[in-house]
């Protein structure tokens with residue numbers, strides 16, 4: 001079953017008097033439980049596509065359906081709720097709150113959603129154990145390596161048990177050893193929990209981890 005369905009997607013950015021055509025008619029399906037890589041040259045539209053599929057942006061035209069729901073029809077408030085309940089996000093710059101410790105960065109979201117404190121903390125610690133950071137719970141982001149910070153970000157993305165994880169070049173700032181560790185972690189989470197993962201990558205060696213690669217050229221997709 002398609003968990004994400006995209007049809008005739010166009011996104012034009014207005015830059016003063018110039019129109020930047022970032023997406024030029026993308027149509028694709030992503031199946032539930034797939035680990036999909038999005039690859040293609042710089043500027044081809046990968047991030048723009050990910051933002052449309054993950055409800056971080058609205059297309060100029062076209063249809064995005066997630067779990068059978070036309071998400072284009074949702075209000076901003078409904079989209080926020082949908083993101084919180086169904087999606088997890090991992091970005092290349094980790095995007096951790098610098099003043100919060102490892103575990104606070106992870107339990108902040110469930111606590112803010114009104115889940116009981118002890119449940120939020122227990123879940124955060126359990127997931128941080130899974131990503132190998134039980135011994136870093138009280139560290140601030142600046143006291144962690146890049147690979148550790150990205151594992152905190154993955155734990156934060158996982159804490160609400162999302163159906164889909166969107167990752168925008170999560171290994172871009174990591175060395176090859178840490179990149180491999182992050183990809184193996186994603187693969188493990190995908191296989192154990194059946195979560196759908198959509199990840200942008202520039203690296204050909206990442207292909208072995210993906211079930212499928214969607215290649216983007218000039219705002220259009222080609223399947224491989």
Ligand SMILES: Nc1ncnc2c1ncn2[C@@H]1O[C@H](COP(=O)(O)OP(=O)(O)OP(=O)(O)O)[C@@H](O)[C@H]1O
Nearest residue numbers: 013014015020022041042043044045046047048049
């Ligand atoms: N907010 C914006 N305003 C104007 N143009 C934009 C904006 N965001 C992206 N673009 C342009 O849209 C096109 C696609 O950008 P996008 O970031 O989606 O590409 P990408 O494939 O993810 O690139 P990279 O691999 O370098 O990150 C590029 O030409 C880019 O310059």
